[in-house]
Amino acid sequence: MANREKSIELLNIAVSKEIQTVLQYLYFQFHFEDKGYTHLAKLFKNVSIKEMMHIDMLSDRILFLKGDVIMKSADSIVYLDKVDGKMEIDIQKVLQIAAEMESKTVDLYNDFASQCGAAGDSTSKRLFEKLIEIEEQHEDTFDIEGDNFKKFGDTYLALQTIQRVQGNDEDGHEDIGTND
Numbered sequence: 001m002a003n004r005e006k007s008i009e010l011l012n013i014a015v016s017k018e019i020q021t022v023l024q025y026l027y028f029q030f031h032f033e034d035k036g037y038t039h040l041a042k043l044f045k046n047v048s049i050k051e052m053m054h055i056d057m058l059s060d061r062i063l064f065l066k067g068d069v070i071m072k073s074a075d076s077i078v079y080l081d082k083v084d085g086k087m088e089i090d091i092q093k094v095l096q097i098a099a100e101m102e103s104k105t106v107d108l109y110n111d112f113a114s115q116c117g118a119a120g121d122s123t124s125k126r127l128f129e130k131l132i133e134i135e136e137q138h139e140d141t142f143d144i145e146g147d148n149f150k151k152f153g154d155t156y157l158a159l160q161t162i163q164r165v166q167g168n169d170e171d172g173h174e175d176i177g178t179n180d
């Protein structure tokens with residue numbers, strides 16, 4: 001087949017991006033949970049699980065191509081700031097960081113899809129195209145949450161606390177990016 005080495009290299013870069021994303025979203029999830037922002041905690045947990053499934057899909061392809069999976073994060077994660085000994089969560093900023101991570105991944109996977117296509121590896125190309133669709137959904141979700149927070153501010157947060165107190169924190173986000 002075409003240039004296996006090139007595809008393996010690109011697929012492994014994608015694995016490292018997905019690992020970074022999983023770590024980042026889990027980190028945000030822990031802090032949202034700690035603050036009682038149930039809806040956002042669940043959202044980040046669910047999306048991080050989807051990203052983990054992407055690592056699985058990419059790994060399958062790497063092993064099929066007779067490469068090995070390199071398990072390392074592309075970059076370090078962004079940590080929250082401590083103000084007067086307390087962790088500060090700037091929700092708008094967190095949602096913006098997440099939306100930007102998704103958008104950068106979309107750009108990267110578009111480039112990788114073209115490169116795999118040019119190298120004659122149409123299966124890897126299709127894999128990247130499938131992932132692009134899901135990452136675009138994630139970006140959209142984080143954008144919508146950001147807009148809601150901007151519009152409703154404290155009410156948005158108060159509602160999440162009420163949901164938690166009532167034990168009614170199902171948020172319908174189970175389906176995010178499941179068309180994979």
Ligand SMILES: [Fe+2]
Pocket residue numbers: 018021050051054131135
């Ligand atoms: Fe992903």
Ligand SMILES: [Fe+2]
Pocket residue numbers: 047051102134135138
């Ligand atoms: Fe994503």
